[in-house]
Amino acid sequence: MAHVLTLFFPIVFVLTISFAPSVVTRRQCPKACRTFISSEVEEKVSRAVRNSGKGTRGPRGKQGLQGPIGPQGLSGPLGETGPIGPQGPRGESGPALSLPKCEPGEYLTSDGKQLICAKFGEEVCKAVAKCEGYQVPTPSLSSTPAPTRPPVKEYVNMTQFMKKYMIQTLYMDAWDLGTFSIGEQLFLGVSQLGGKSFVIYKWDEEHRFRSFQVLKVPFARKWQKFVVGEDVYFAVASNSRSHDSPVFKWNGDMFVPFQTLPTVKAFDIEPFKIGEDTYLAVAIYYGRGSHIFKWDGERFVKFQDIAAVGADVEHFRMNGSTYLAITGPFSRGAYALIYKWSGTRFEVFHRLPTGERAYGVKALSVDGIHFLAVARWKAESSLIFRWNGTQFKLFQEVPSRRARDWITITSPFMSSEKTYLAIVSSDRSPSIFAWDRYYSKKFAKVQDIPSERTRDMVFFNMGETVYLAVASHRSTDIYQGS
Ligand SMILES: *[C@@H]1O[C@H](CO)[C@@H](O)[C@H](O)[C@H]1NC(C)=O
Ligand SMILES: *[C@@H]1O[C@H](CO)[C@@H](O)[C@H](O)[C@H]1NC(C)=O
Numbered sequence: 001m002a003h004v005l006t007l008f009f010p011i012v013f014v015l016t017i018s019f020a021p022s023v024v025t026r027r028q029c030p031k032a033c034r035t036f037i038s039s040e041v042e043e044k045v046s047r048a049v050r051n052s053g054k055g056t057r058g059p060r061g062k063q064g065l066q067g068p069i070g071p072q073g074l075s076g077p078l079g080e081t082g083p084i085g086p087q088g089p090r091g092e093s094g095p096a097l098s099l100p101k102c103e104p105g106e107y108l109t110s111d112g113k114q115l116i117c118a119k120f121g122e123e124v125c126k127a128v129a130k131c132e133g134y135q136v137p138t139p140s141l142s143s144t145p146a147p148t149r150p151p152v153k154e155y156v157n158m159t160q161f162m163k164k165y166m167i168q169t170l171y172m173d174a175w176d177l178g179t180f181s182i183g184e185q186l187f188l189g190v191s192q193l194g195g196k197s198f199v200i201y202k203w204d205e206e207h208r209f210r211s212f213q214v215l216k217v218p219f220a221r222k223w224q225k226f227v228v229g230e231d232v233y234f235a236v237a238s239n240s241r242s243h244d245s246p247v248f249k250w251n252g253d254m255f256v257p258f259q260t261l262p263t264v265k266a267f268d269i270e271p272f273k274i275g276e277d278t279y280l281a282v283a284i285y286y287g288r289g290s291h292i293f294k295w296d297g298e299r300f301v302k303f304q305d306i307a308a309v310g311a312d313v314e315h316f317r318m319n320g321s322t323y324l325a326i327t328g329p330f331s332r333g334a335y336a337l338i339y340k341w342s343g344t345r346f347e348v349f350h351r352l353p354t355g356e357r358a359y360g361v362k363a364l365s366v367d368g369i370h371f372l373a374v375a376r377w378k379a380e381s382s383l384i385f386r387w388n389g390t391q392f393k394l395f396q397e398v399p400s401r402r403a404r405d406w407i408t409i410t411s412p413f414m415s416s417e418k419t420y421l422a423i424v425s426s427d428r429s430p431s432i433f434a435w436d437r438y439y440s441k442k443f444a445k446v447q448d449i450p451s452e453r454t455r456d457m458v459f460f461n462m463g464e465t466v467y468l469a470v471a472s473h474r475s476t477d478i479y480q481g482s
């Protein structure tokens, strides 16, 4: 039966594909398809940009055993691959790539030798497509921003993440993204939904992420890096009934298994320090509650159980005290539970009503004000709470649908500090907000990110530039802020 099904579905799929064009309306070029063409062009252009970044892809080297990647062969002119080695170099890029800055109404393209800005026009329409037999994207999806979209006036100084500055796409099935640095090296870690792996990429001199190491983690969910003394670790929640959650340690060249934390169906791991002590709070989405582990000088040992089943746990400090917020499917009502460190253990401090089930939680503080942002899965909005000195009060509500989490970054560059907060909404385009300390004194919307079925996002700084990685269900796009 299963065998028949595996045969049957591909056939249905192929049939669907082959009949699809015939039911799609055919249109003449000028009006309706222009949007489509723009998106088509953008698609081609971003492919061209990516390709020009990569050069012709050489034959893939055999994946060696885990280990430092061998020296990359000297690159020949465009696309000559070096000797085959572990994770063979992908071929060098062509002439150094610096993206020209295009004006509104222009798009980035290639004349075969270099990247240029070209104006949209009649000839593009003719050259790119016949405008027939393609499905015109439904207008409700904001996945095809008009190339001439005017900048948001009030936030001209705010970094934006435009499709034309999408510098890389990693094709993978991601659940949770994060970046971290070790010395000068930047890494992107990706826990994967389908696979049994956790993948680490490393940022190279060409400002691209290259595959660095693959670690075996069944049902990897959220994860975080942390430091104990001089040593760098990261821990991954394993949403498995039968596997514990692993902790890995950086040995100078790569990550090696360090220990496992006894967990069943862990969803999130949050490292934090109280004084000199290091703790790991692990949100468990199963059974009776979640756990806190403590570093005993050599490894992590169980420290405290907390009676909260959770999807996300976050720590924060206010006025010298450490708090934990944990969200999840509480049977007793829709709230986020907040625990406070008593000096010896965590005690329930507050139940923060969230109206609907809260899924992700993020703490941030800007200009001395503490916020707790709660992502709601079922509701049509997510909530930002503000600490008034004694408790969290609803401060702002932003539209979201099936929101998984919030992400934030504070970028100190360009003369003034800016704090960005974005809602990772999976059923509508994720939105980026920036703290507007001058006018509205709220989180003001900067832009939407065209992404569907978004799983996670992460901001990171390299040099003075802010980047954004957006993972949807099949691919992760890296945007350079502009
Ligand atoms: C934009 O930057 C300029 C110069 O740095 C500054 O004078 C202006 O106030 C900024 N505008 C906003 C909205 O932040
Ligand atoms: C901060 O903590 C100090 C002492 O722990 C306390 O006296 C003070 O009232 C606290 N401030 C606020 C705003 O809670």
Ligand SMILES: *[C@@H]1O[C@H](CO)[C@@H](O)[C@H](O)[C@H]1NC(C)=O
Pocket: 388, 389, 390, 391, 393
């Ligand atoms: C914070 O809000 C609560 C509830 O409205 C109120 O009782 C309390 O006085 C407020 N605290 C401050 C410092 O304003």
Ligand SMILES: [Ca+2]
Pocket: 222, 268, 269, 270, 312, 313, 314, 361
């Ligand atoms: Ca968390």
